[in-house]
Amino acid sequence: MKHPRSTLSPWTALSRRTVLGLGAGLGALALGAMSVATPTPAAAQSAYPSRPVTLVVPFPAGGSTDLVARLVASRMTGVLGQQIVVENRGGAGGNLGSAAVARAEPDGYTILMGTVATHALNPALQKKMPYDAVKDFAPISLLALIPNVLVVSNDFPAKNVKELIELLKAKPGEYSYASSGNGTPLHLSGELFKSMAGVDMVHVPYKGAGPALVDVIAGHVPIMFDNLPPSLEQIRGGKLRGLAVTTKERAPSIPDLPTIAETLPGYETYSWNAFFAPAGTPKAVIDKLNAASLAALKDPEVSAKLADLSATVVGSTPEELATHVKDELAKWAPVVAASGARID
Structure with a gap:
């Protein structure tokens, strides 16, 4: 019994095989191109920063917090190879700017100059806070005590x-x-x-x-x-x-x-300045910001100008800053309660 002859010509069959082969090859090329063009998270973090970083100061320009921020940021710019742009966003005793950073994308391109007010006093003074001083931030470094x-x-x-x-x-x-x-x-x-x-x-x-x-x-x-x-x-x-x-x-x-x-053993108060990022910022990015801030604080000109402000340079690890915030919250809550001060 003879098998029926194929209705496809050799050229038609060849064309179909060729097209299928070309399609598979182009698909592989496309996948390869995507793997090159789309960096992995680790690669993206290693390239950080690739654009300017915004440092939010949650108080008006000209105060000691603003001065410390601009002084340290100017040296961090040279260390990181990208500009640190200081943005004054005052209001609500520091809460306005702090809340904006807490809600920012956790990619390291928006950070906060926090203080004893934003991370210790305001949470004790206000029943309804727009952020959680511990949960909504990733500590970077405690910079200075004034x-x-x-x-x-x-x-x-x-x-x-x-x-x-x-x-x-x-x-x-x-x-x-x-x-x-x-x-x-x-x-x-x-x-x-x-x-x-x-x-x-x-x-x-x-x-x-x-x-x-x-x-x-x-x-x-x-x-x-x-x-x-x-x-x-x-x-x-x-x-x-x-x-x-x-x-x-x-x-x-x-x-x-x-x-x-x-005269009064145990008494201690001071203003302090520290860098924070939004919670969820990758550790590799936090580490880069920490290293850059420590390098800036070691600059002789920066340390001399901080001394003119009567500031004591600290330069902590992220972990040390996290402990500092918790200690300050525990310290000031009973003082605020005893004073009867409230801001609602």
């Missing part, structure tokens, strides 16, 4: 911390202290002092540290807790009497001024 200072007007009778405590205990509620505002780090420095020393003095909040300092110099309010940099010039110029700095150790910029802890 001391606060206890100052009094020149005609105030107490000449040191011991005399101040004795005076306040003898006349509870008779004296007042100024701060930069309700719930600010300077206000809570005063509340911590009251709690630890067992004294009573009346809090007078101002709309900023500048107006408060003017009134203390004039003697309208006798006592104030201030950031050291703006008060330092007034102390040196004889317009204010500095009683003590609030850090554990004396400030190098004014080493003759004692610490509060020398």
Whole structure:
């Protein structure tokens, strides 16, 4: 029995085989091209950064936080090979800019200059926070500590911390202290002092540290807790009497001024600045940012300018910063509760 002859010509069969072969070859080429064009996550991280990085400062320009941010960012630009662009996004006591970074893409191209306010005080002061200070951020590095200072007007009778405590205990509620505002780090420095020393003095909040300092110099309010940099010039110029700095150790910029802890053991407050990224940022990216920030802090010009601000350079690991934030939250929550301060 003869088999039926195929209706396809040899040329038609060849053409079909050729097309199928070409299709398979082109498919392989396409897959190969895709594997070359689409980098793996590891490759993308190793190329980081490939464009400018935005550093959000959640306070207006010109303050100590902004100055530290711009100083460190300028040196990190050279280390990373991409510009670090500082963006001031103030509002809500630092919450506005911080919340924006918490919601940003976790790719390392948006980072935050966090402070004691954004990551320790605001969570204790506000019932409804727009972010979680621990869960919504990946720590990068604790950069620097900036001391606060206890100052009094020149005609105030107490000449040191011991005399101040004795005076306040003898006349509870008779004296007042100024701060930069309700719930600010300077206000809570005063509340911590009251709690630890067992004294009573009346809090007078101002709309900023500048107006408060003017009134203390004039003697309208006798006592104030201030950031050291703006008060330092007034102390040196004889317009204010500095009683003590609030850090554990004396400030190098004014080493003759004692610490509060020398009279009141365990007392310590300061402003601090640290870099954070959104939670979920890859570890390789965090490590690069950490290394760049540490390199910037070691630059002689940067360290000298930070010293001019009375800042103590830290330069921590991400893990050390994470521990620092948790410790600060635990420290300030009871102080805020005892003060009765709320911002809602």
